[in-house]
Amino acid sequence: MPAADPSAGTTAPPAVPTTERGRRMRARLLAAAREVFERDGFLEARVTDISAAAGAAHGSFYTYFGSKTAVFRALVAETMDDLYASMATRGEAGPPDGSPAEVAVHRIDQANRRFVAMYRQNTALMALFEQVTTFDPEVRAQRQAARERNVGRVRHSIEQLQRDGLVAADLDAEYAAHALVAMVNGAVHYWLVLDGEFEEERLVATLTRLWAQALGLPVRS
Amino acid sequence: MPAADPSAGTTAPPAVPTTERGRRMRARLLAAAREVFERDGFLEARVTDISAAAGAAHGSFYTYFGSKTAVFRALVAETMDDLYASMATRGEAGPPDGSPAEVAVHRIDQANRRFVAMYRQNTALMALFEQVTTFDPEVRAQRQAARERNVGRVRHSIEQLQRDGLVAADLDAEYAAHALVAMVNGAVHYWLVLDGEFEEERLVATLTRLWAQALGLPVRS
DNA sequence: AGCTAAGTTGACATCGACGTCAATGTCAAC
DNA sequence: GTTGACATTGACGTCGATGTCAACTTAGCT
Numbered sequence: 296m297p298a299a300d301p302s303a304g305t306t307a308p309p310a311v312p313t314t315e316r317g318r319r320m321r322a323r324l325l326a327a328a329r330e331v332f333e334r335d336g337f338l339e340a341r342v343t344d345i346s347a348a349a350g351a352a353h354g355s356f357y358t359y360f361g362s363k364t365a366v367f368r369a370l371v372a373e374t375m376d377d378l379y380a381s382m383a384t385r386g387e388a389g390p391p392d393g394s395p396a397e398v399a400v401h402r403i404d405q406a407n408r409r410f411v412a413m414y415r416q417n418t419a420l421m422a423l424f425e426q427v428t429t430f431d432p433e434v435r436a437q438r439q440a441a442r443e444r445n446v447g448r449v450r451h452s453i454e455q456l457q458r459d460g461l462v463a464a465d466l467d468a469e470y471a472a473h474a475l476v477a478m479v480n481g482a483v484h485y486w487l488v489l490d491g492e493f494e495e496e497r498l499v500a501t502l503t504r505l506w507a508q509a510l511g512l513p514v515r516s
Numbered sequence: 517m518p519a520a521d522p523s524a525g526t527t528a529p530p531a532v533p534t535t536e537r538g539r540r541m542r543a544r545l546l547a548a549a550r551e552v553f554e555r556d557g558f559l560e561a562r563v564t565d566i567s568a569a570a571g572a573a574h575g576s577f578y579t580y581f582g583s584k585t586a587v588f589r590a591l592v593a594e595t596m597d598d599l600y601a602s603m604a605t606r607g608e609a610g611p612p613d614g615s616p617a618e619v620a621v622h623r624i625d626q627a628n629r630r631f632v633a634m635y636r637q638n639t640a641l642m643a644l645f646e647q648v649t650t651f652d653p654e655v656r657a658q659r660q661a662a663r664e665r666n667v668g669r670v671r672h673s674i675e676q677l678q679r680d681g682l683v684a685a686d687l688d689a690e691y692a693a694h695a696l697v698a699m700v701n702g703a704v705h706y707w708l709v710l711d712g713e714f715e716e717e718r719l720v721a722t723l724t725r726l727w728a729q730a731l732g733l734p735v736r737s
Numbered sequence: 738a739g740c741t742a743a744g745t746t747g748a749c750a751t752c753g754a755c756g757t758c759a760a761t762g763t764c765a766a767c
Numbered sequence: 768g769t770t771g772a773c774a775t776t777g778a779c780g781t782c783g784a785t786g787t788c789a790a791c792t793t794a795g796c797t
Contacts, residue, residue: 316763317774338559338651341754352776357756422650429647430559439710470722474703481698482691489660501691509730535743537793562784573746578786745792751785762775767768
């Protein structure tokens, strides 16, 4: 079939490389796709440019991916895990001895720092992700899932703090988790994607402080 | 010129209606555009459908708007003011007598309620706005401006509270304002645009509580 | 009625991104 | 060195949304 393909994949079956050569080609195409997407955005990206950037013929692209949308989905699938994994790297700096509340605040701070660092190193990709989310249901679902995982972790942490008596028991852990995640997400997205200039240290410190205080944890001025 | 028009307007000059008839046509087209956009999203929307929905000929569209992007910008320009104006309607319910802090919290709550209500009544439009923001620089600028205004208001409010000694003086008002706005924006956007089902009352209450506590204002359990 | 400017119309040309496919190349196994 | 399955190539046709334009309609004015 021809032009303008709404949303999704085409007639061509996915195709899985069998050879080493094939695997390399696919990998090159995927890398090229990422380059082009990051440079031009999803909408302006042309399949032609991707093939070219991969040093491959136009047709080769369709051997491994059914459409522009298809590569993007593959890209997301193969990248997101790494991203969120890199954030989960916990227990770096040894937790300081202190009151349980202080330890909790320190953990929040560390998590925020990791998040900002990750976002900083993948700004273009995150912007892309945000963009495609607005019109591709499948990518939206992936994003939703990622967020859900994130929120879930935060929620558990809040509930734990409630059990420990550090956070008011009548706080709605689910909605609070959502809101706090939205706060960090939104603030970081704003500064990195939309604005550009900002003091990372000041931002993280403020985020941590707001987060901690919102939960009713004591904060050292 | 021809197909796929990246970003912006075309050769055709804008065109301003002189007659009553013309003004009506333009208005009908704009309304139709909104309908179609809300139904299909920006990308899937076809200029043809807009003309049709307006009961006009295809050509008429181009008499008043240079391109799909152009109508959208016009739509945003003519709508945003109303939206944010509707939110600024303050002083509805009489502020309760109470401590200054209680009054402050009440104000925050009212603002959050207004925001959620506005978002609820214009969900489709807000989603659209978010979508186009990711690829049209001009719309992005408008969104940025709207946000800036919002943040500015919050920031002033925080600074006032600091002057009154209700909020710690060493809190970074600018970053805090950004973060809190992001929190409310993000949470509401998530529930209304991405998820769907949620308890509005529970959400607003939690948002207000987090906001107030984040600033160190006392909250009645 | 006659005139004119503004508005309206819709068939048509244009264009460029997409996806196909027949031909050609590669390489490991026999 | 021959074979054949897998991979690569790139010129080509298709398609449909966009934007143009010359003819036509409307309505205000004299």
